[in-house]
Amino acid sequence: MHFQTFTKEYKEPFETYLIELITNESQTVIEEAMCYSLEAGGKRLRPLLLIALVKAFKKDETQAYPFAAALEMIHTYSLIHDDLPAMDDDDLRRGKPTNHIKYSEATAILAGDALLTKAFEVMTDGTCSNEIKLLLIKELARSSGYEGMVGGQQADMDGEHKQLSLIEIESIHSRKTGMLIHFAFKAAGLLAKVDAETLNDLNTIAKKIGIAYQIRDDILDVSGSEEELGKRVGADAKQGKSTYPSLLGMERAHKLFDDQLNEALLLNRAILEREENYDEELLDSFIESLKLN
Amino acid sequence: MHFQTFTKEYKEPFETYLIELITNESQTVIEEAMCYSLEAGGKRLRPLLLIALVKAFKKDETQAYPFAAALEMIHTYSLIHDDLPAMDDDDLRRGKPTNHIKYSEATAILAGDALLTKAFEVMTDGTCSNEIKLLLIKELARSSGYEGMVGGQQADMDGEHKQLSLIEIESIHSRKTGMLIHFAFKAAGLLAKVDAETLNDLNTIAKKIGIAYQIRDDILDVSGSEEELGKRVGADAKQGKSTYPSLLGMERAHKLFDDQLNEALLLNRAILEREENYDEELLDSFIESLKLN
Numbered sequence: 029m030h031f032q033t034f035t036k037e038y039k040e041p042f043e044t045y046l047i048e049l050i051t052n053e054s055q056t057v058i059e060e061a062m063c064y065s066l067e068a069g070g071k072r073l074r075p076l077l078l079i080a081l082v083k084a085f086k087k088d089e090t091q092a093y094p095f096a097a098a099l100e101m102i103h104t105y106s107l108i109h110d111d112l113p114a115m116d117d118d119d120l121r122r123g124k125p126t127n128h129i130k131y132s133e134a135t136a137i138l139a140g141d142a143l144l145t146k147a148f149e150v151m152t153d154g155t156c157s158n159e160i161k162l163l164l165i166k167e168l169a170r171s172s173g174y175e176g177m178v179g180g181q182q183a184d185m186d187g188e189h190k191q192l193s194l195i196e197i198e199s200i201h202s203r204k205t206g207m208l209i210h211f212a213f214k215a216a217g218l219l220a221k222v223d224a225e226t227l228n229d230l231n232t233i234a235k236k237i238g239i240a241y242q243i244r245d246d247i248l249d250v251s252g253s254e255e256e257l258g259k260r261v262g263a264d265a266k267q268g269k270s271t272y273p274s275l276l277g278m279e280r281a282h283k284l285f286d287d288q289l290n291e292a293l294l295l296n297r298a299i300l301e302r303e304e305n306y307d308e309e310l311l312d313s314f315i316e317s318l319k320l321n
Numbered sequence: 322m323h324f325q326t327f328t329k330e331y332k333e334p335f336e337t338y339l340i341e342l343i344t345n346e347s348q349t350v351i352e353e354a355m356c357y358s359l360e361a362g363g364k365r366l367r368p369l370l371l372i373a374l375v376k377a378f379k380k381d382e383t384q385a386y387p388f389a390a391a392l393e394m395i396h397t398y399s400l401i402h403d404d405l406p407a408m409d410d411d412d413l414r415r416g417k418p419t420n421h422i423k424y425s426e427a428t429a430i431l432a433g434d435a436l437l438t439k440a441f442e443v444m445t446d447g448t449c450s451n452e453i454k455l456l457l458i459k460e461l462a463r464s465s466g467y468e469g470m471v472g473g474q475q476a477d478m479d480g481e482h483k484q485l486s487l488i489e490i491e492s493i494h495s496r497k498t499g500m501l502i503h504f505a506f507k508a509a510g511l512l513a514k515v516d517a518e519t520l521n522d523l524n525t526i527a528k529k530i531g532i533a534y535q536i537r538d539d540i541l542d543v544s545g546s547e548e549e550l551g552k553r554v555g556a557d558a559k560q561g562k563s564t565y566p567s568l569l570g571m572e573r574a575h576k577l578f579d580d581q582l583n584e585a586l587l588l589n590r591a592i593l594e595r596e597e598n599y600d601e602e603l604l605d606s607f608i609e610s611l612k613l614n
Contacts, residue, residue: 050467056467056472056475056476057475057479058467058471058472058475059467062467105434109430109431109434112427112430114425114426114427114430115427115430132407133407134405134407134408134478135475135478137402137405137407137408137430138402138471138474138475140434141398141402141433141434141437141471142466142467142471142472144434144437144438145437145462145465145466145467145471146462146466146467148441148458148462149458149459149462149463149466152455152456152458152459152462153459158451158452158454158455159451161451161455162445162451162454162455163445165441165442165445165458166442166445166446169438169439169441169442169445170442172438173435173438173439173442174343174349174351174352174355174435174438174439178351178431178434178435178438179349179351179435181431182349182350182351182428182431183349185427185428186350
């Protein structure tokens with residue numbers, strides 16, 4: 029199955045599932061603010077990737093929903109807090125006013141906190157075994173906390189207006205954006221109960237896609253449109269951030285980006301050779317969809 | 322055992338356990354900021370109460386540590402975010418500069434996020450059954466999220482400069498402060514595997530102590546010292562908040578406060594009559610320690 033076909037089929041049901049986890053009859057300001065950012069859309073890449081991968085291994089993909097929803101809630105909370113005046117001070121996100129512009133700074137802080145908290149509640153309701161639930165709760169906490177995403181955001185701020193090395197940039201981004209993408213692969217592998225070798229390949233693919241994803245973001249921040257990126261372009265330069273293009277030049281950044289994706293495609297082929305029932309097209313076409321024209 | 326004796330014996334080991342959950346060799350800014358607020362102290366009432374109650378039922382109290390630590394991390398993150406300029410804008414907490422004064426607003430937001438996230442990671446490491454771990458993770462998420470603490474904080478802000486009814490004030494505070502105290506009782510009951518009737522009594526005691534706790538805070542904000550309260554006094558009046566004394570007058574606020582504690586003491590007696598091994602002195606003396614001179 030092509031990832032685009034999968035997305036057409038699964039995006040809407042997943043979004044309905046996601047929003048229904050929060051809304052109740054007496055919607056308060058805080059619930060409204062949470063839903064405002066959850067509903068703002070985006071491609072839902074992380075959660076759809078998680079669900080798609082479980083399906084690719086021919087396992088019941090509905091068991092992935094709570095973890096996919098938790099992942100999207102954590103991604104969304106991080107955007108709300110990232111956009112705050114004290115952080116990136118962005119007024120536009122996915123073409124709409126950011127949460128603190130629409131509501132208030134205080135409500136945006138609380139709505140972010142509430143989404144982060146809800147993510148962990150949602151995971152306790154999974155249909156998989158208690159052991160896997162606890163493994164994934166621990167994994168998502170580590171991926172999004174001070175050793176993961178939050179630590180990467182702090183390091184990213186600390187690195188503003190400094191000349192960073194490629195290793196430093198990679199360390200920041202593997203935490204800031206890579207680890208949540210990584211979680212999608214790891215969670216899918218655990219839910220689909222794949223063997224150790226396949227889990228290992230999934231981990232390596234995740235790392236490569238994580239790096240590719242950041243290079244892509246950096247490139248689009250220079251040469252993309254606001255429509256393409258869903259947020260204001262040129263923000264990195266404004267904030268004095270070291271990026272892949274600023275460090276390597278645009279041509280080598282493009283080369284590094286292509287290398288990551290091609291290596292990921294090769295590893296996906298290796299999984300297919302091992303797992304006969306594996307629908308490799310889902311991940312293949314996902315990787316292809318990341319390519320830049 | 323007297324709660325004061327218990328505290329003397331357990332506070333330091335618990336604090337050591339708590340801090341060691343975070344610090345590692347290469348302490349980064351974010352870890353430093355997390356530890357700064359965790360180490361700022363306070364009485365550790367919630368976690369010590371949880372540990373003490375498990376001990377009072379003559380069960381292994383060490384199994385309570387991860388949940389006590391998670392509770393303290395969530396309490397601490399809420400103070401960090403509460404103190405932010407966009408929220409209560411406090412510069413003093415427990416006699417020390419607040420997190421955003423010591424570091425920066427951005428770091429304070431991230432340190433709070435990281436503590437909240439870490440709380441859920443820590444709970445996955447408990448020694449109790451997977452079933453109880455998941456129950457407690459769900460319970461703490463509900464108690465601290467938009468249906469609990471965060472929702473209460475939003476409602477508290479929305480109620481500023483408005484005349485609220487007693488029912489509205491109680492609804493705000495049962496969420497804002499009550500539900501975390503409630504978690505200590507519920508978690509202890511589940512970890513100690515008490516029967517349904519005792520669990521019910523613990524829940525009722527928790528509610529009464531939660532209300533008492535808030536009235537006490539309101540009274541001290543009017544008539545206490547900064548040393549006693551550990552933060553600036555007079556903040557409620559400054560922010561135009563409806564409080565128990567502002568609504569009932571000081572005398573009736575004191576009376577309501579005493580009633581809550583006395584009813585809690587009676588219920589604790591009822592537990593003793595049912596559970597022969599129960600050390601009722603721990604909770605008795607804790608309740609007595611809340612009384613105002």
